[in-house]
Every structure is written in structure tokens, then in C-alpha cells.
Amino acid sequence: MIEVALRLFENKYFLVAMILFIIGFHTLLTHSNLIKKVIGMNIMDTAIFLFFVSIGYVDGAVAPIIEPGVEQAYINPLPTVLILTGIVVAVSVTAFALSLIVKLYESYGTLDAEEIMRIRSNEP
Amino acid sequence: MEDLIVRTISRTLVPFIQVYGLYIILHGHLTPGGSFSGGAVLGSSMILFALSFNLERGAKKLSHDASTVLECGGILIFAMLGFYGILAGTNFLTNLKAGFYPGVPGEFFSAGFIIFITVALAFKVASTVITLFYNLIETEGEAHD
Amino acid sequence: MSIVLDTLLLSFLIVCAVAVARTRDLLSAIIIYAAYSLIMAVIWLQLEAPDIAITEAAIGAGVTTLLLIATISKTRREE
């Protein structure tokens, strides 16, 4: 038991990434407000990014900016590059979701997903 | 927002933010940064300008036509530079083997087509950010409470 | 020293995420989300990824917050 707890504290970046994922998923599932759902989705995104980048970290290494003539350890550059792509895709998805939310508010007058479903089911 | 303090501070700060954004873009192959971060900084500075003065004056700075040219031109320059690799007899999007100017690593004019792609993508990202913001906050329509 | 700083920053992240989920006012939730993004940028500096730190500070704390605030200025503020 103690060993597992020590291991979890040693891997605290991974652990916090998982906890943030669960919090974001909980926000996405239980809140019926659409903007809250978008914020929860963003929290899930950042949790995945944190997990990926912390996998590439090496103790005592520096960022991969080459200095000629200096021998030092560099971190793994591949997760950083992949996540740089992911951040831009995340903001694209957020912008599209927000424009859909604005149009939904114009036609239904509410931001509540349950309310919108009720209005939709009462329509002929 | 018609506030004197916000206006004065943002009028002083916006040129510095834009110079910093241009620095991030142009030194993307030497220091941390690159197209996406620099473009986002440039776009945020324009949004700050438009928010602290008024939105109509800010919207004139980037018209719809200019936004269209930047959006399509960014991808077009990227693809054209890629097709140059095919013309030179190598693969799509080949950098140094296709005959771009290699330069000395560490100097400003080096690394082949990387600097062109970075500048084109950065202006595309900046234009995307500004256009999305203006179209989301545009005050026409009846949805207010 | 670094362990203390890392633990503080990570616990701040969790507190911010829970506060976003618990807040009823949407504008407050968005401001707390901006603080969350800034702390995330500091954590990425700790993880030796300065490229993502700059991008997160500009996109996560700047652009996403502005887009969310633009949306609630066209819709409503209460949940």
C-alpha cells in the first residue's frame, strides 16, 4: 500500500493528468449548460496534453535548443511537437462549438441542453 | 469600453506586443516559438486594440477581403513551396535536398523554406483569431438580455 | 525545492478545475479557467517545453477566454 502511494507521488504529473481528465469528464456529463460543457471539454484537452508532455520529460535535461559546443542532455522533442498541433486543433473545435452555441441561443432562447431537448420533443 | 486608463495603457503596450510577436515569428528556427504562438500573440494584440478603442475602428484594420486573402494565401504559399520540391525532382515538401538556401545554422537567413512557411502560417493564424472574435462579438441581431 | 513548487502548482490546477465545475456564474467560471491556463503555462515551463508555454499563454489564456466571453456577451450570463 505504502509502495503504491509512493509510486503515485513519484508519478504525480501522470496522476494529476488523470484526475483532471476525470474532473473534466464529470463536468461534461453532469452539467446541462452548454458553455460549461465546452469548458469541461477544454479541461479534458489540457489533461491529455499534460500527460503527453510529462512523458517526454527527462530529469536534468533542457529544452531542445541546440547550443554548439555544449554537451548536455535534451528532453524528448516529439511529444512537444505533437501537442503543439493538438492545441491549435483544440481551439478550432472550441470556436466551432461556440458559434453553434450562439446559433442555438438565437433559435431556442436558452443554453440548457435539457430545455432544448424538451422544446424539440414538443415541436410537431 | 471608454476608459482613459485602459486606452492610454493599451496604446502604449500594443506596439511592444506586436514587436514581440514578430520576434517570435521571425526567430522561429532559432529560439522557442514559431508560427502558432507568434500568430496568436499578434492576433491578441489586435483584439486588445479593438477592445480598448471601439470595435468599428478595429474592424477597419482587418477588412473581410484582407482576411480572405490571408486565410487562403497562407495555405497556398505552403502548398506551392511543397510543389517546388516535386519540380526539383524530390518529394513533396522537401527542404534542403530540393535546393533551398541552407545558410549557416544559427544565423538569421538559414534553414531553407522554414522561415517562409512560418511567416505565412503565422499571418494565417492571426487572421483566423481576429476574424473569429469579430464574428462572434458582432452586435447586430436581437439576441440580448 | 522543485518538488514543493511542482506540488503547489499541481494542487492549484486541481482546485481551479473543481472551482470551474462548482461555480454557478459563467463569467466567474471563465475567469477561473483563464487562471487555470496561466498556471498550465508555468507548468509547461517546469517541464522544459517553452514552445508550448508561449502557445498556451497566448491561445489558452488569451484567445479561448476571449471567445468564451464573446459568446456569453451574446447569450446569457447565469447558468
Add this chain to the structure above:
Amino acid sequence: MRLVIILFFLALIGFTLVATVAEMPLYGHPENPTNNEVPERFIEKGTEETGVMNIIGGILVDYRAFDTLGEATVLFVAIAAALSALKAHSH
């Protein structure tokens, strides 16, 4: 009832994820399986093959340039979809 089901599945997912973290390799250890020959080659040959000092910029715009082209397309499609949704006629 729905809340109970949601909480049950969240607890299930959370237990699985935390159990996975307990079995992961140590954080920051230089002998981790992710630090294999691929990043080594990028860091050794990157400056000579692409002419950059910032290896991340080199990988982003040279080795994985096709990926970045697809990402620019994603940005373009996102703004086109958002504008066409916002400017659509509402009746």
C-alpha cells in the same frame, strides 16, 4: 438514477486510470522506453539536416511538414464552418 450511473462509470474509469499510473515507468527517468533511438536521431542529425537550432521548429515544419499542412487545413475548415454557421439565415 442517471447521476448514480454516471458516477459509477466515472469511478470505474478513474480506478482504471489510477491503476495504470501506478504501473507506469518512473517519471523523468532517463532509461524510460520513450527515450529510444528516435529522439536521439532527431537531436543529433536535426541541425545538419534542416539547418535549425530549435529542434521543435525543425520537426514541426520540416520532418512533419505534411502534418502541419493538414493542421492549417483544419484551421481553415474550422473558420469556414464557424462563419457559415454564424452568418446563416435564421427564420
